[in-house]
Amino acid sequence: MSESSASEPVGVILSVDPDRFAEVVEALRRAGLEVTAEQPIVGTLSGTVAEDRIPTLQAIDGVDSVDRDRTIQLPPPDSPIQ
Amino acid sequence: MANGPMDRRAYGEQPDRPSGPLTGQNSEYTGRYVVLLDPSNQESGLNALRANADIASVERVRGTDIENITELLERPDVSVLFEDLAAAVVEVRPDQRHALVTTAEAESSIIAAEPERMVYAMPITAPHQAPTEFFPSYRSDEDVVSRHTEAEIAIGQGPAWHEKAWTWGLQAIRANLSALTGKGVKIAVLDTGVDTSHADFAGRITATASFVPGEAVQDGNGHGTHCIGTAAGSAKPRQGPRYGVAPEAQILAAKVLNNAGSGSDGQILAGMAWAIASGAKVISMSLGARVRPGELFPQTYENLAKRALQLGTVIVAAAGNDSMRPGSVVPVSRPANCPSILAVASLDKALNPSFFSNGGINDQGGEINIAAPGRDVHSAAPGNGYRVLSGTSMATPHVAGVIALLAQANPSATAAQLMATLKASAFPMTQPVRDVGAGILQAP
Numbered sequence: 001m002s003e004s005s006a007s008e009p010v011g012v013i014l015s016v017d018p019d020r021f022a023e024v025v026e027a028l029r030r031a032g033l034e035v036t037a038e039q040p041i042v043g044t045l046s047g048t049v050a051e052d053r054i055p056t057l058q059a060i061d062g063v064d065s066v067d068r069d070r071t072i073q074l075p076p077p078d079s080p081i082q
Numbered sequence: 083m084a085n086g087p088m089d090r091r092a093y094g095e096q097p098d099r100p101s102g103p104l105t106g107q108n109s110e111y112t113g114r115y116v117v118l119l120d121p122s123n124q125e126s127g128l129n130a131l132r133a134n135a136d137i138a139s140v141e142r143v144r145g146t147d148i149e150n151i152t153e154l155l156e157r158p159d160v161s162v163l164f165e166d167l168a169a170a171v172v173e174v175r176p177d178q179r180h181a182l183v184t185t186a187e188a189e190s191s192i193i194a195a196e197p198e199r200m201v202y203a204m205p206i207t208a209p210h211q212a213p214t215e216f217f218p219s220y221r222s223d224e225d226v227v228s229r230h231t232e233a234e235i236a237i238g239q240g241p242a243w244h245e246k247a248w249t250w251g252l253q254a255i256r257a258n259l260s261a262l263t264g265k266g267v268k269i270a271v272l273d274t275g276v277d278t279s280h281a282d283f284a285g286r287i288t289a290t291a292s293f294v295p296g297e298a299v300q301d302g303n304g305h306g307t308h309c310i311g312t313a314a315g316s317a318k319p320r321q322g323p324r325y326g327v328a329p330e331a332q333i334l335a336a337k338v339l340n341n342a343g344s345g346s347d348g349q350i351l352a353g354m355a356w357a358i359a360s361g362a363k364v365i366s367m368s369l370g371a372r373v374r375p376g377e378l379f380p381q382t383y384e385n386l387a388k389r390a391l392q393l394g395t396v397i398v399a400a401a402g403n404d405s406m407r408p409g410s411v412v413p414v415s416r417p418a419n420c421p422s423i424l425a426v427a428s429l430d431k432a433l434n435p436s437f438f439s440n441g442g443i444n445d446q447g448g449e450i451n452i453a454a455p456g457r458d459v460h461s462a463a464p465g466n467g468y469r470v471l472s473g474t475s476m477a478t479p480h481v482a483g484v485i486a487l488l489a490q491a492n493p494s495a496t497a498a499q500l501m502a503t504l505k506a507s508a509f510p511m512t513q514p515v516r517d518v519g520a521g522i523l524q525a526p
Contacts (some may be wrong), residue, residue, distance in 0.1 A: 013347045015385035037348055039355030042389045044382060046348030065381030070416070072350070072369045074274070074343030074475075077304050081403050081438050082368070082473035 007051040009034070011069030017062040018043030033055050046063035088313035114171055120191040121168035127191040128163065131172065132348045135182035137161050138173040171198065177394030243431055249325045250431055251312070251480055252523040257327050257487075257525040262327025264486035269313050270357030270365045270395075271479065272350060273306030275299040275337035276316055277464035280307060282316040282326070283333055291356050292337040293349040301464050302341030302391060308471055311462030312484070318487045322468055325461045326488035327483025327525065328490075334360050339369060347380075350417075354386060358395045363489045363500070365390070367399040368475035370415030379419040379447045387422035396504075398424040398481045400474035401450055402440040411444035411516075414450060421447035424501065427518055428456025428477040436516040439474055442516040450519035452508050454480040484525050491526050 016024040021040045028047075029035060035047040042067070046069060049057060058066045075082055091096075099193060113251075119127040131137045138161045141154050154162050155171060163170040174182050179197075186195035225370045243250035248258040278287055278300060290299040301307045315326025315334050336353035339345035350369070357365045387397050402415030418425035427450045428436040442449035456477030463469035481504070488500050488507075495503070508520035 011346060011348060013351055013380075013382045015382045016404070018389065037352050039351055039386075041359050041393070042351075042355050042386045044351045044355065044386050046346075046351060054465040064385050067380040067382045069347045070371045072339065072345050072347070072371050074303070074305055074339060074369065075403075075473075077343070080472055082305060082308075082471045 006082050009048040010051045010054075011046065011048050012054065012057070012066055013044065013046045013069050014057065015042075015064045015068050017064065020062055024060065027060050028057055028063065031060060032056060092296065099109070113176070114173055114198045115179070115195050117170045117172050117186065117192060117362040118192060118194040119168040119170065120198035123191040124163065124165065124168050128170070129188055130185050130189040130192065131182060134185040135174055137178075137182070142169065150213050184375045205325055212338070221298070243353075245323045245460065247323055249323050249455075249460050251459055251476075252324060252327065254429070254433065255306075255327070255480060255484065255523045255525050257483070258324075260487060260525040262328075262487040262526060263317065263492050264314065264331030264483065266330075266332065267328065267364075267486040267489045268332045268334055268360065268362045269328060269482050269486050270334035270336060270353075270360065270362035271306060271313060271482070272336045272338045272353040272357065272365060272367050273301075273309050273369065274303035274339045274341060274343060275301040275306045276310050277301050277307045277462070277466070278334070278335075279468055280311075280462050280464070281320045282311060282462055283304045283314070284316075286314065286331070286333050288332040288334055289360050290335045290337075291353070293352045293356070294337050294340045294345065295338060297340050298382075299335060299337045301337075303339070303343055304464050304469065305339070305368070305475065306335065306337070306345060307464050308461045308469060309366060309475060309479045312459060312476060313366055313483040315462055320466065323330050323460065325459075327480055328486035331486045334362050345369070347382075351382070351386065354390065354397070358390050358393050362395050363497075364398065364480045364482045364485040367417070368473075368478045370400055370402050370418055372402060372404050373416050373419060373444070375413055375443050377413070377444065379421065380416050383417035384420040384422055384447070387417075387420050391422060391501070394497050396424070396497045396501050398426055398478055398485070400478045401425045401427045401449050402476075403428075403436075403438040403473050405438055405440050407435065407437040407439075411441040411443060414440050414448045419444060419448040423447075424451040424481065425449065425519070426451070426456075426474060426475045426478045426481050428472070429453050429458035429511045429518070429522060431455075431523065433511070435513055436472065436474075438472075439477075439517065441514075442519070450515070450517060451505060451516035452481060452520050452523055452526050453477070453511065454523040456480075481523055484523055487526050 032053045038045040161172040186192040314331040317329035338353040399418035402411035428439040454477035459476035505520040510521040
């Protein structure tokens, strides 16, 4: 792994080719992705990676998409608009 | 103009006129004209009308002299001038009406002249009250004018909703007329969990899962229980009107947002995969994150949604509540902005887009697909209770419930066919497609 990946790890969600899920996930791990959850049935996974490694992940064969993991926040329970 | 004695007493008790009402497009006219005069030059306007339009002789009425006004107004040979108000109710022969209007236009001391109309009040808030009152529309009484305005709004909005047996939302989507119940169909709701002991879900929570570290599926927030209630609350709730669209559906409750209402995309993906693997026919997601105008949908969600459709699961998601209409319409949130996920807008009781409901600002999936009741929605609350909430979060599970009904009616339909049927069966609306998509959700 490159020594230049000093940037902060960020959360990502990815979709990969479900037909070779395990193989692609292994390549992602080797490229620096710390996998937190896998959903082989739909071909998605989530994890953390140094921000400057995201283009490397996107370039891996069998990776369809890489999106930044975002947090969803509902309004407070007493808010009239939900 | 200030409020004067020219109020209900003077006008409200005005009987129908024998002079033969003119029938306008939607209006009934008395045949008289109401003329507003320049207060400092009333005589000049009246003289012009006398000279050109042959109006009846004018009786002058002072503010305190109200006793004989009713009688005066009834007399077809007399026009009445309210001197304090510089306004006259003018009797004019039918063949002189045109002359009166052209004189009023030409004469600078006449501010306005218009036919006196019959106005019937039909307040939406008092549906049992017989519409017996009528008022002239041209007047200075602000209270009456505001009632008139209310009545016009009420006419535009249709009948008041009675929520004794059914919530207004179930009536609006015609679920109250459907014999379908969603029996045997699995609805997954990804949210803050569920009150597993709520009587209205008894025996129908098929599976639960929490994807929130350290939190059980039990709903410590209330949002999830409310959404599940709308999709699948009982046909005979413990209390109050029926509020569940698919009362015999099986419930899959996934906790992807913690009790504070917060969760990550990673948790939601995990919940979606669990729901699909558990056989959900529809996944209801009353959650989302705001996007910027022009922002593209998240490709990972889109890929997942396409895969879900192949595997037999429709995904519906809330459009988001970030707008402040009419001034500000914010784009559909993610992940509802994915092309393969149905984005649901919120309607209020008048069947208008709710002020907060996001709109189809972005293209490429960012459109609204369908609109459903999302304002003042009565549904379940933790502790075996009930609550009224508003939001596209409340609109979304109405759609999930209807998909369960469609799936029950068409057991062999694919997810893509269910999605297409849902959109095709929506009732088209007059509001922009940007705000309501295919229209208002309708139960089969």
